[in-house]
């Protein structure tokens with residue numbers, strides 16, 4: 451699904467990613483670990499081009515999205531992202547946070563169909579044989595109502611339907627991160643990228659977020675997760691990747707990765723964190 | 725020279741019997757029109773400039789736009805508004821053969837001028853919004869401009885509302901120079917009353933009072949707006 455080929459990123463003169471190649475298949479749960487400053491966040495942010503790669507390719511469903519000519523917005527809708535600091539939209543209520551992007555995208559599609567139809571109508575004035583209009587099955591109101599319903603379902607799933615109309619500043623950290631996860635889900639993405647989703651949480655809230663992620667994993671969601679939660683990696687990942695100095699030094703299923711690490715730097719790292 | 729009471733009587737006579745209030749209402753309308761429309765134009769221009777100024781400048785287009793904006797801001801902040809008014813009305817307007825009243829020119833010049841100031845205010849506002857907000861917008865697939873319009877700018881405006889209010893108050897007071905281009909504002913109206921009654925003391929005091937009341941009303945309006953916008957910070 452995602453084929454990363456020789457990915458490079460430098461900031462000014464500083465090389466942060468030095469040729470990363472990895473393949474992510476549908477349903478994969480890949481956990482990325484590594485020391486602080488090793489380039490984990492940069493790697494994740496290059497995958498949806500929040501940072502423009504300075505070299506290499508990211509083939510997502512057959513398209514090289516690292517190419518600056520592609521319309522990245524369309525591809526980002528297929529890739530959710532969850533941030534360490536949640537980044538819920540502060541000026542929107544919880545339900546608006548979830549609905550904003552899907553409603554916007556569908557309304558945009560509706561507008562574009564209407565524009566096309568208008569063009570057909572104008573041209574039909576000069577045609578003998580009238581061309582049929584594109585069918586329109588929805589309205590602005592229906593889009594909103596449907597997405598509201600869908601967003602309520604997502605909130606029910608995380609047990610926060612009573613928080614639909616409050617602003618994010620009133621939520622706890624764990625609640626914020628769960629809303630952020632369902633906000634990503636609302637776009638029906640093919641893959642979700644997580645950048646240390648539990649690092650900013652109080653310890654008692656880590657569990658509720660990890661539980662939601664585990665549930666997604668069970669449903670077959672493709673996930674790429676940067677985390678320091680080794681227990682979670684062991685339990686949920688089907689592949690664990692160790693990044694240091696912008697390179698993948700080891701990539702293995704969790705049993706092998708934790709049970710029999712080969713790279714000396716990984717051995718050293720594990721001895722410190724486990 | 726009569727006493728103060730006589731002066732007040734004279735003013736009231738001019739104001740009511742000789743229809744001075746018509747002039748004053750016209751002046752008040754123009755003052756508000758110039759300040760309100762000027763501020764709105766200023767906010768639009770200021771937001772555009774501020775956005776250009778916060779965009780990363782790796783590529784050529786943002787750099788060129790940025791240079792244009794810097795020039796614009798330097799031009800309008802570097803010259804007094806009276807000079808801008810005079811040049812617009814007596815130099816540029818005849819040069820381009822335009823037909824505009826003094827009030828229309830004043831609205832335009834005040835808009836362009838406050839755009840330069842508002843851009844600096846707005847830039848501060850945009851920078852005060854956590855960068856994660858824009859990132860989250862981009863991450864769900866919204867374009868840069870949509871993310872700015874729907875997410876960043878509303879939060880920026882909330883943060884700078886008091887400063888924008890001060891800009892509005894400054895604009896209201898600055899409008900007292902539009903008589904230079906033949907527009908009737910409060911100053912012209914009260915000057916008219918004064919010169920027809922040969923008595924300036926009371927008209928000028930009343931003029932000052934009207935400005936004070938206007939400014940107090942605006943301050944109150946801003947406080948109310950701030951309160952209603954702050955609901956997203958409040959705990960439920």
Ligand SMILES: Nc1ncnc2c1ncn2[C@@H]1O[C@H](COP(=O)(O)OP(=O)(O)O)[C@@H](O)[C@H]1O
Nearest residue numbers: 461464466484485486487488489490491492493
């Ligand atoms: N926008 C940036 N500009 C310059 N340097 C950056 C930028 N983002 C990250 N870096 C540098 O890249 C390196 C890797 O950062 P990061 O990917 O955040 O590491 P990690 O997530 O593994 O802790 C760090 O040395 C950091 O200073």
Ligand SMILES: [Mg+2]
Nearest residue numbers: 490491492646
């Ligand atoms: Mg990081």
